Amino acid sequence: MSDLLAARSQMAMSLAFHIVFAVVGMAMPLLMLVAEGLWLKRGDPVYRILAERWSKGTAIMFAVGAVSGTVLSFELGLLWPQFMEYAGPIIGMPFSLEGLAFFLEAIFLGVYLYGWDRVPRSAHFLCGVAVLASGTMSGILVVCANAWMNHPVGFQLVDGRPTDIDPLQAMLNPGSFAQGLHMTIAAFQSVGFAVAGIHAFMLLKDRQNRFHRLALNIALLVGGVAALVQPFSGDISARLVARTQPVKLAAMESHFKTEAGAPLLIGGIPDVEHETVHFGIEIPYGLSLLAFHDPHAVVRGLADFPRDEWPPVPIVHFAFQIMVGIGTGMALLALYCFWRLFVGKEQPLGLLILASPLGLIALEAGWVVTEVGRQPWIIYGFMRTSEAVTPVPNLIVPFTTFSLLYLGLAFTTLSLLGAHVVRSPKAREVQ
Amino acid sequence: MIDEVTLLATALMVSLILYALTAGADFGGGVWDMLSGGARKSEQRHLIARALAPIWEANHVWLVLVVVLLFVAFPSAFATLMIWLHIPLTIMLVGIVLRGTAFTFRHYDPLGETDPRMQRWSLQFAAASVMTPIMLGVCVGAVASGRVPGTTFTDSWWHGFPVALGFFTLALFAFLAACYLPLETDDPALQDDFRKRALGAAVVTALLGWLCRGLAPHLPIPLGIEILVAVIGVLAVGSLWTRRYWLARSMAALQVVTILWGWGLSQFPYILPPTLTFHGAAAPQSVLRVMLTALGVGGVLLVPSFLYLYRVFKRQ
Ligand code: HDD
Ligand code: HEM
Numbered sequence: 031m032s033d034l035l036a037a038r039s040q041m042a043m044s045l046a047f048h049i050v051f052a053v054v055g056m057a058m059p060l061l062m063l064v065a066e067g068l069w070l071k072r073g074d075p076v077y078r079i080l081a082e083r084w085s086k087g088t089a090i091m092f093a094v095g096a097v098s099g100t101v102l103s104f105e106l107g108l109l110w111p112q113f114m115e116y117a118g119p120i121i122g123m124p125f126s127l128e129g130l131a132f133f134l135e136a137i138f139l140g141v142y143l144y145g146w147d148r149v150p151r152s153a154h155f156l157c158g159v160a161v162l163a164s165g166t167m168s169g170i171l172v173v174c175a176n177a178w179m180n181h182p183v184g185f186q187l188v189d190g191r192p193t194d195i196d197p198l199q200a201m202l203n204p205g206s207f208a209q210g211l212h213m214t215i216a217a218f219q220s221v222g223f224a225v226a227g228i229h230a231f232m233l234l235k236d237r238q239n240r241f242h243r244l245a246l247n248i249a250l251l252v253g254g255v256a257a258l259v260q261p262f263s264g265d266i267s268a269r270l271v272a273r274t275q276p277v278k279l280a281a282m283e284s285h286f287k288t289e290a291g292a293p294l295l296i297g298g299i300p301d302v303e304h305e306t307v308h309f310g311i312e313i314p315y316g317l318s319l320l321a322f323h324d325p326h327a328v329v330r331g332l333a334d335f336p337r338d339e340w341p342p343v344p345i346v347h348f349a350f351q352i353m354v355g356i357g358t359g360m361a362l363l364a365l366y367c368f369w370r371l372f373v374g375k376e377q378p379l380g381l382l383i384l385a386s387p388l389g390l391i392a393l394e395a396g397w398v399v400t401e402v403g404r405q406p407w408i409i410y411g412f413m414r415t416s417e418a419v420t421p422v423p424n425l426i427v428p429f430t431t432f433s434l435l436y437l438g439l440a441f442t443t444l445s446l447l448g449a450h451v452v453r454s455p456k457a458r459e460v461q
Numbered sequence: 462m463i464d465e466v467t468l469l470a471t472a473l474m475v476s477l478i479l480y481a482l483t484a485g486a487d488f489g490g491g492v493w494d495m496l497s498g499g500a501r502k503s504e505q506r507h508l509i510a511r512a513l514a515p516i517w518e519a520n521h522v523w524l525v526l527v528v529v530l531l532f533v534a535f536p537s538a539f540a541t542l543m544i545w546l547h548i549p550l551t552i553m554l555v556g557i558v559l560r561g562t563a564f565t566f567r568h569y570d571p572l573g574e575t576d577p578r579m580q581r582w583s584l585q586f587a588a589a590s591v592m593t594p595i596m597l598g599v600c601v602g603a604v605a606s607g608r609v610p611g612t613t614f615t616d617s618w619w620h621g622f623p624v625a626l627g628f629f630t631l632a633l634f635a636f637l638a639a640c641y642l643p644l645e646t647d648d649p650a651l652q653d654d655f656r657k658r659a660l661g662a663a664v665v666t667a668l669l670g671w672l673c674r675g676l677a678p679h680l681p682i683p684l685g686i687e688i689l690v691a692v693i694g695v696l697a698v699g700s701l702w703t704r705r706y707w708l709a710r711s712m713a714a715l716q717v718v719t720i721l722w723g724w725g726l727s728q729f730p731y732i733l734p735p736t737l738t739f740h741g742a743a744a745p746q747s748v749l750r751v752m753l754t755a756l757g758v759g760g761v762l763l764v765p766s767f768l769y770l771y772r773v774f775k776r777q
């Protein structure tokens with residue numbers, strides 16, 4: 031494995047790991063708040079147990095998120111020093127604000143966790159709101175930094191060095207809105223369904239359990255609403271990519287030849303050698319319609335670009351298919367569940383259990399689309415990933431080490447969550 | 462004189478000091494956890510765990526702030542550091558991950574103390590608590606002695622002074638933690654356990670400090686700072702001896718502040734002595750201004766929130 035590949039793999043692995051904890055930090059506070067709000071309104075203690083249980087899970091995830099995030103902030107420099115030297119001053123703003131948001135989140139989560147009987151109820155609820163706001167802000171801010179890598183603006187290049195830097199413009203680059211929105215919704219969707227699946231599993235074993243039934247409903251409400259709006263947000267992202275990153279779009283769709291009225295490709299195995307796709311289903315005019323909202327629009331194909339600017343087409347293509355497939359499936363599932371709820375029927379527990387990892391899978395796949403689709407660039411159009419990598423040799427060593435560490439950490443976290451959050455409360459706790 | 466660059470250099474040092482004062486004490490706690498023993502072994506461990514628990518995750522934020530300040534305000538220095546100190550920094554990160562895992566597990570898991578799995582977590586916690594401060598000290602020592610950038614990826618830090626400074630940092634953090642801990646309990650016997658440990662750590666820290674000074678006689682540390690460090694050390698030991706725990710805690714913290722501040726003063730205006738200055742490494746002015754504003758806004762939001770947290774928990 032070359033050092034560049036090791037560095038890329040380590041970065042990808044660390045980010046893929048961190049993102050899971052990041053979305054929990056963004057979305058769980060909302061679930062907690064809904065439960066707490068119902069407790070305040072109805073006075074039913076089961077809601078308070080639920081909020082406490084969820085907040086305990088959030089605290090465990092928060093701790094792991096902080097550790098893996100600390101590692102990431104070093105890795106940016108340890109693996110990509112040239113990139114950070116170039117980009118640090120430009121995208122430092124969202125990173126600094128993220129640190130601030132994280133700190134606020136930690137403080138208010140502390141009050142929330144340990145303050146149930148110490149602060150007035152309304153103050154406690156407001157602390158929860160602060161946790162939600164700062165957690166979500168954290169996520170959006172880092173995504174702004176990432177969006178800048180896709181849409182580098184806010185500086186002038188003079189003699190190969192960035193000058194005239196405008197950090198605010200860089201932070202609010204053309205991709206920030208689309209990516210920030212899509213990411214935030216993805217967080218609520220993936221966490222909502224993951225939690226719903228866990229409680230559905232417990233319900234399957236113990237149908238009469240009120241605790242799990244109420245938990246399931248809250249999680250499903252949050253995840254389901256997100257799943258219904260996500261395709262619209264995905265459409266905004268796709269149209270932006272079509273305008274600003276045509277190679278990425280072409281790779282996502284394995285679209286080799288430039289044409290007007292381009293068809294939408296579903297599935298299929300791209301054959302990069304011969305610039306064709308095997309076994310795909312084509313929907314006429316679909317791609318032009320989706321990417322530009324015009325059936326006759328011209329969509330540029332990969333053949334328009336030099337080969338050394340192509341991202342790894344099959345990876346981007348498969349990842350995109352996975353994300354969109356899951357996105358469509360989950361939106362349909364959400365509709366079905368809401369209908370069952372409306373007519374007062376039991377939720378499809380088996381389906382919900384099967385669906386619980388799907389949101390997280392789509393989330394990871396979406397990031398693969400964004401990041402691998404940007405290759406060979408680390409800053410789109412300005413700096414290649416190969417120019418940014420550290421000169422330090424033997425990068426396979428830290429890559430292997432961190433992979434093993436994260437495997438251990440994942441295992442620990444899962445077993446802890448199993449012990450603390452998933453188990454049913456004792457009968458007397460719920461009365 | 463006081464321009465944006467100086468202000469940001471100050472912010473960098475303040476944030477490093479805050480990391481040493483908070484996370485440093487956590488690491489030190491890990492050392493005492495490992496060295497717990499005698500009649501009150503398990504009480505000692507419980508005390509340490511209780512003192513660490515509520516805030517430990519947040520402490521790394523100061524280290525992250527150091528990183529962010531470096532890459533935003535002094536990007537070329539950041540890149541140089543990350544390349545030439547790649548190995549010690551990576552080991553430090555491994556320590557942070559291992560420690561976080563072990564602590565979370567021990568904190569949340571209802572296993573008994575005698576459970577073999579618990580012992581394994583304890584071992585991991587201890588090893589990580591030792592490894593991380595040493596590497597932090599090695600990095601500081603490498604910068605202070607002007608070895609960054611080096612000629613190879615090891616000679617930039619693998620040398621007498623940085624390594625000795627690593628062990629000094631460990632001892633200093635252990636001393637700091639031992640001075641914090643007596644105030645976290647009302648049990649006089651337990652207080653005394655940590656008082657004795659603090660006195661022991663003071664001796665080790667002083668010896669290692671003396672060794673470090675001997676290994677790097679050319680470091681331009683102002684005489685005033687050296688005298689101050691010695692006086693504060695004596696005061697700290699004196700207050701421990703006479704069981705004035707608040708004074709001991711304040712002196713230990715002041716000691717850490719003085720040492721780091723003294724290091725900063727002695728090498729200013731250089732960020733990476735002997736050649737790269739803060740001004741030479743600084744990002745464009747527009748960036749520095751925005752960064753300072755962000756820090757100001759951050760302070761305005763954080764201070765009241767933090768006071769609120771503090772008030773809620775002191776009212777118990
Ligand atoms: C629950 C997760 C999830 C689901 C169901 C979807 N997405 Fe997504 N998608 C993400 C989670 C995600 C993501 C992980 O959050 C990404 C990566 C970067 C980003 O901004 O969002 C992403 C990126 C991303 C991009 C690339 C943006 C860029 O590179 O700038 C496009 C074009 C889409 N998505 C389009 C869609 C469409 C058309 C969907 C149809 C249903 C869809 N996504 C569902
Ligand atoms: C899309 C990707 C990312 C998202 C959505 C995200 C979001 C978050 C969130 C919500 C938290 C709060 C922790 C929690 O609640 O569990 C967090 C923590 C953290 N993240 Fe990320 N993050 C992402 C990528 C990154 C990257 C690339 C870095 C590296 C620079 C990073 C650095 C950190 C740090 C340092 C923390 C811990 C807070 C601290 O100690 O300051 N994150 N992240």
Ligand code: HEM
Pocket residue numbers: 038039041042045046048049106110113172173175176394397398401402404405407408415
């Ligand atoms: C958390 C969600 C994210 C995931 C799962 C993710 C995934 C990936 C993957 C798969 C790669 C390797 C691409 C390749 O080399 O083929 C990568 C590279 C990288 N990502 Fe991300 N990414 C995420 C978010 C971010 C964010 C928020 C940032 C920065 C602010 C970021 C910065 C980078 C950098 C600097 C690289 C290395 C250079 C490159 O390969 O282009 N990523 N990421």
